[in-house]
Amino acid sequence: MEPHDVGGKLSDNAIENSAGNSNLTGANVPEMAGSEKDLVLEAALNKEKIQAATPGDAGISNNLTEALLTEMRDLSRKRLFFQKVATGCMAGILVLVFLVCVIIVPKAITTLSHINSVSVKAENSLDEIDVMTKGITSATDSLNELVSGNSASLTEAVTSLSQIDFDGLNQAIRDLQDAAGPMASLMKRFR
Numbered sequence: 001m002e003p004h005d006v007g008g009k010l011s012d013n014a015i016e017n018s019a020g021n022s023n024l025t026g027a028n029v030p031e032m033a034g035s036e037k038d039l040v041l042e043a044a045l046n047k048e049k050i051q052a053a054t055p056g057d058a059g060i061s062n063n064l065t066e067a068l069l070t071e072m073r074d075l076s077r078k079r080l081f082f083q084k085v086a087t088g089c090m091a092g093i094l095v096l097v098f099l100v101c102v103i104i105v106p107k108a109i110t111t112l113s114h115i116n117s118v119s120v121k122a123e124n125s126l127d128e129i130d131v132m133t134k135g136i137t138s139a140t141d142s143l144n145e146l147v148s149g150n151s152a153s154l155t156e157a158v159t160s161l162s163q164i165d166f167d168g169l170n171q172a173i174r175d176l177q178d179a180a181g182p183m184a185s186l187m188k189r190f191r
Contacts, residue, residue, distance in 0.1 A: 040071040
């Protein structure tokens with residue numbers, strides 16, 4: 001059966017029949033998406049129109065089959081190229097993720113553990129500082145109580161020290177030295 005032009009496009013059955021006439025089985029013909037199939041058909045029709053001047057139905061059928069196979073081969077090569085590019089990109093991303101897992105994640109975990117230990121030490125230090133400030137506050141309160149409770153006695157002591165007659169005390173010390181000096185020399189002789 002020869003391909004028939006229906007509405008400007010070859011029917012799917014005509015393409016399958018052409019592929020069947022050229023000894024291609026369904027396993028040897030790769031599956032094509034709808035838009036790719038349309039592109040292949042349009043290219044084949046354009047080539048068929050160019051070769052329509054050739055007499056004979058067998059020539060048209062062979063030319064159509066060759067055109068279809070050529071277009072399918074070209075599309076398969078393009079698809080293979082882009083699949084290789086996509087595979088390379090995926091391999092690159094996989095290597096990058098692996099390197100991140102191997103290099104950066106352990107360093108990040110170590111850094112986080114150090115940050116955690118430093119924060120625990122800082123918290124302990126802040127607790128100790130709180131205890132120390134409470135101790136200083138209580139010591140200053142105690143000192144204030146001591147000063148306020150003993151202010152009367154301290155005032156009396158300062159007053160009594162200011163009332164001492166230092167001149168008279170100095171004179172009494174000189175008199176004692178004068179009297180005790182000869183007695184001390186006499187005692188040295190008995191020794």
